[in-house]
Amino acid sequence: MIRRQFLKLATLTTATGLASLGTIDAIEKHHAHAIAEAKDTRTVTWHVKGFTCPTCAVGLETLLRQEKGVASANASYPKASVTIQFHPDEVSEASLHSYIAELGFTAEA
Numbered sequence: 001m002i003r004r005q006f007l008k009l010a011t012l013t014t015a016t017g018l019a020s021l022g023t024i025d026a027i028e029k030h031h032a033h034a035i036a037e038a039k040d041t042r043t044v045t046w047h048v049k050g051f052t053c054p055t056c057a058v059g060l061e062t063l064l065r066q067e068k069g070v071a072s073a074n075a076s077y078p079k080a081s082v083t084i085q086f087h088p089d090e091v092s093e094a095s096l097h098s099y100i101a102e103l104g105f106t107a108e109a
Contacts (some may be wrong), residue, residue, distance in 0.1 A: 043094070047080060048080050
């Protein structure tokens with residue numbers, strides 16, 4: 001806390017002080033938002049059957065990221081897995097599982 005205050009004061013004394021102060025504040029706000037968002041999420045990792053190439057994993061990851069309630073999705077072709085971080089008040093684990101099945105893949109715990 002003391003270091004952060006010192007950095008703010010030090011940046012005010014430079015010619016670009018106001019921009020630096022704004023940048024520090026923006027980073028702090030983004031970090032606080034990310035922590036709050038992570039607390040409201042659940043994470044599941046499933047083994048995925050049906051990947052035939054790396055593009056399958058990228059496609060699944062991209063489509064999952066577009067779903068309402070999904071905070072992040074990471075699919076891996078070599079590991080044949082997907083890790084999804086989601087907001088349980090917006091989307092259920094069962095609906096994500098069903099969505100993956102609709103796309104032609106099988107997800108297993």
